[in-house]
Amino acid sequence: MPKITHCIFDMDGLLLDTERVYTEVTQELLDKYADGVKFTWDVKSKLMGRTGTESASMVVDHYKLPMSVQEYMDKSSVMHEERFPLVKPLPGVERLIRHLHAKGVPMAVATSSTRSKFELKTSLNDELFSLFDYIVCGDDAGIERGKPAPDIFLAAQQRLGNPPAENCLVFEDATNGVQAALNAKMHVVWIPDANLLKISGDPDSHGAAAVLESMTDFEPEAFELPVFDTTGHQETIKDKDITAPQDRY
Template identity: 50%
Template sequence: MAETSTDRLTSTNVEGKNIGSVITHCIFDMDGLLLNTEQIYYEVTSEIFARFGKTYSLELRSRSLGLRQHESAVLLVNETGINMTADELRKERHENNLKRFPFAKPMPGAMRLVKHLKKHRIPIAVATSSSRESFNIKASNNRELFDLFDNIICGDDANVKNGKPAPDIFLAAREGIGNPPTNQCLVFEDSIIGIQAAKNANMNVNFNFFFNFH
């Protein structure tokens, strides 16, 4: 039987091979990795940009991945020159995203991997730049997945002072799963800025762009 992407993740990384240290705890980004929300972000932003004759390019999408809402809006307004303030863009995107988030589905292989880690008693956490409000809506129809996690940290939580690429969110997630040595933590990420944040936290990283929406 052919090896799946999940098989590669569990055999190559969770067992600590090829990454230089023994992995005891895992931390997951959410958007585009656990849930297929990137398609929603893409559609909503593309619809707004179309009113101004602009395209939401792959390059812009890649640069905005992992940023908090306001930081992403500032980047997009500055790069495209659309006739909106960053706050106006953030508000419209947020309102339209919230309407669609309940329909977000788990990414292929995500449930299988999380269940595998849970079965083997590896502490697992979610560290998402999404606000707590957004997370709750995204998770509302995905409780089977998120109830498996031992800790969930959101971008607007009080103990997350700075967004990615600062390490705050991963360090906060680590505290809620036993505060292990950082080099024993494996972060699953799908964005460059998230990888930088994990590295700044002195954690191992698995880059999972193949989970992402294209």
């Protein structure tokens, strides 16, 4: 396994249980405007990791909804605003993030969400997200393409001081995100929903360095990161010789 010095995390469905909200809202709109046709994982898998506009366009197109993309986004946004502030971190997330922060491992969030959506989703988890060195959002300047293009991971790499790509580890739940990280020449830990894994074929074919059921299964030492503290003492990352902007955003 590679020696990792920097970690980059997707957010939706990886750090926070937001993908459940996206599924619920989409299905409710399909119930109302498409005679209850089911929002299946083969369609959802293609949306995950993409920008909000791209995802909305694909839903309207695929299900032939009687509305424009903007109308769909407006309707879904109202429903999202009610539910996103209530989402919680997924299993194993807090333990790993607090551990890496305590050991001085530089970390960034790289989410396709807009800045306003990020703030909405994390409003009850400010303290946890304050542990990241940088937050990169899909509508930040310079990010022209959504996943599977590598733009957002390259932006996170730049914020972190341009460490070598082979020393960067990306955590992702979406196949589009895995491909984006590989396109950025980085290593990937893939933590897919069980439903996504069922339709995605052989997990090894996607190029991830590890495929896990949950963040709780991640073993830092496999990537030469500091081990979880079970003895009261452990090494910290010493090579934090990076130059990065002062503003973590």
